[in-house]
Amino acid sequence: MVQSSRKSSAVPEPTIRRMPSYLSYVKVLKKKGQQFVSSTQIANYMNIDSTQVTKDLSYTSIVGKTRVGYEVEALVEVLSNFLGFTVMDDAFLIGAGSLGSALLHDNGLSQFGLNIVAAFDVDPSTIGKNVNGVEVYHIDQFRDLAQQMNVIMGILTVPAENAQTVADLMVAWGIKAIWNFTPARIKVPDEIIVQNTTIYSNLAVIFNKLHADRKE
Amino acid sequence: MVQSSRKSSAVPEPTIRRMPSYLSYVKVLKKKGQQFVSSTQIANYMNIDSTQVTKDLSYTSIVGKTRVGYEVEALVEVLSNFLGFTVMDDAFLIGAGSLGSALLHDNGLSQFGLNIVAAFDVDPSTIGKNVNGVEVYHIDQFRDLAQQMNVIMGILTVPAENAQTVADLMVAWGIKAIWNFTPARIKVPDEIIVQNTTIYSNLAVIFNKLHADRKE
């Protein structure tokens, strides 16, 4: 079976995944007043090879200076832009349970270009509440609000068994991307972007390493 | 700069990362009473190539039957064991803020072999509370409890600026693996396993795809 593969971009996904960490780090340096940072310094922080950093940064417009490194301020600027963190995108969050409200509490998201404008649930005890400045509505109000609000992303934090149902609603209501925090794999039309984020994969990786250690 | 690379295992990490999803899915099938599952079916669910599934499963001990597939019950068993989800490991969680308590509320973790036995914080308003059955202690009590409890993993959900300090404590107190949910990159001795889990990487990937679409 062959999978349809939209050549997502010229930039390797591993590179994209490392960049937010570079950015976090360089922001700290900026705060400290450091003016230049070398690939070696970033690599040391990240525990990766320095040529990896150079190569990753070569996908952006920044150019480093031999023997000096990259200008910190410019690098923050360039990375933020490159990653799309400077233009704010609006999102809805559906499922205001424990994970959902943790995300609502995470003010870091807005720093990375994501603005959660409203949350939805079906649980009467959460509806009407205001979580860290975000109003929780009944899910039936989703459609009306979505049209008013020009929201392109839906954050899916409902129980796994409801994931597909809610995803279908999201698609019907015009969402472009779904950030799926449930372990369920949802089916959506090709043009909809889905990003699955499940922490259990990470747990598996840890256990695998722990186990390997035990065997050695 | 060359990085020390402990050849973590013979099994590719991407494979390890996909396996928990296979497991989740096959568990659902088991509940439904389905007796066999083909690589094609799993691949279809996961939206990946079916040979990928076959190859991934070949790292385990299971053997499929031509024209039939894999026995569901056996597959659940084999995958759970392979991933180390059947032996419960004990963990401490440090930082009982919004993300921390979301993790405490996630009963799925115990299904995947992780048992959070205690939580720690410095905030007087959370100390002494019981979150979903887990007691929250002052961080000073960490050492005593760690020795009593044979805990091998520390879950790090403190603010980024405290990550290194707390990681140092964890190491000093004999933890073997750190699951780092902060954006900070921590420095620990080589033998300590660190797994960084930051959701912002996923956000970057989504934005990258959204952007690519806009450009097309």
Added chain:
DNA sequence: AAACAATAAAGAAATTTTTCTTTATTGAAA
């Protein structure tokens, strides 16, 4: 009973990603 179709498995090929090597540049030290 024979032909067919769906599948697992193993290995080869292709692709992607990382690491290595080389070169040129430039600030700092001698």
Added chain:
DNA sequence: TTTCAATAAAGAAAAATTTCTTTATTGTTT
């Protein structure tokens, strides 16, 4: 001023991962 060392950048090589191809098997249909 000259030499040295640290660095970025580009390209080559290596390694890892995914996809493709082939083969053998076996349930189902004719």
